[in-house]
Amino acid sequence: MAIEQQNPLLDAPIPGMSLTHELGARPWQQPAQFPTVDEAIEYYMGRMATEEFMEQVVEVMELGVPVTTIANTMQMSGVMEGKHNIDVGMLTIPLIMEMLMLIAENAGIDYDDGLAEERSEQTSDARLEMVRQEMQGRIEEVEEEPEVDEPTEEPKGLMARRA
Amino acid sequence: MITNPARQLYLNMDLDSLEEKKEVPTSGLLAPRKQPMNKQSDAINQPAYRVAQHMRILRKQREMLKNGD
Numbered sequence: 001m002a003i004e005q006q007n008p009l010l011d012a013p014i015p016g017m018s019l020t021h022e023l024g025a026r027p028w029q030q031p032a033q034f035p036t037v038d039e040a041i042e043y044y045m046g047r048m049a050t051e052e053f054m055e056q057v058v059e060v061m062e063l064g065v066p067v068t069t070i071a072n073t074m075q076m077s078g079v080m081e082g083k084h085n086i087d088v089g090m091l092t093i094p095l096i097m098e099m100l101m102l103i104a105e106n107a108g109i110d111y112d113d114g115l116a117e118e119r120s121e122q123t124s125d126a127r128l129e130m131v132r133q134e135m136q137g138r139i140e141e142v143e144e145e146p147e148v149d150e151p152t153e154e155p156k157g158l159m160a161r162r163a
Numbered sequence: 164m165i166t167n168p169a170r171q172l173y174l175n176m177d178l179d180s181l182e183e184k185k186e187v188p189t190s191g192l193l194a195p196r197k198q199p200m201n202k203q204s205d206a207i208n209q210p211a212y213r214v215a216q217h218m219r220i221l222r223k224q225r226e227m228l229k230n231g232d
Contacts, residue, residue: 009164037210041217068169094173095214098221105228115170 027082037091040084044074044092048099057100058107063131066114067104071096178219181212 023029034040047053060070074096075089084092097113104111154160165171206212 037214041214068167068173072167072169090168090172091210091214093169094176095217095221097169097173098218098225102221102225102228105225115173 028079028085030082032084032088033082034084034088037088040078040088040092041095043083044078044096045099048096048103054103054107057103058109060131061100061104061111062109063134064112064127065131066112067097067100068114070100176211176215176218178215178222181215181219 034043048057057070061067071093075093078084079086079089101111101113
């Protein structure tokens with residue numbers, strides 16, 4: 001018996017969406033780069049042990065994004081990049097979560113593990129927007145350079161617009 | 164509909180009752196090293212088992228951090 005869905009799923013793929021590209025054109029349609037769980041674990045542990053990754057992920061966890069969301073996003077991007085298949089991804093999720101929690105505890109931050117109770121499985125849009133704005137602000141800070149006042153030359157041509 | 168299975172997957176990993184690999188005692192040069200009839204349980208050969216072993220190591224580290232060791 002089919003279970004009635006409470007909310008309409010509006011972001012689901014439409015029928016035939018997978019056929020809009022040539023077969024094999026997408027990374028996940030190619031043989032996986034890390035076909036076994038052991039290889040995938042090695043890949044993730046190596047990536048997560050870098051200083052750069054740890055700094056970034058600590059910032060994200062500090063902003064309140066649950067560990068479950070980060071772990072699922074990581075494995076999903078691994079599948080999309082053709083690193084491993086979805087089955088291997090599912091098996092690696094608990095390990096990714098454990099590693100993320102170890103990183104957070106090592107950094108001494110308060111984090112949300114996402115295990116507390118059964119709740120809405122999706123991170124709220126408001127929270128994602130908050131994280132997006134925070135990250136955007138940081139990017140702008142880095143990109144912002146001191147402005148140098150350059151002397152503007154007034155146009156002298158006949159057709160130039162006069163102030 | 165489950166969009167993020169991470170919670171269920173994590174909670175399903177029962178690390179406390181993880182089966183240990185048993186060392187088979189052998190004596191003598193001609194003693195059989197592998198006993199095909201006494202195969203270790205299939206669970207040990209599953210990839211999930213290896214994931215659980217890795218998890219246990221990380222969890223021990225976390226507990227050590229919590230206890231301040």
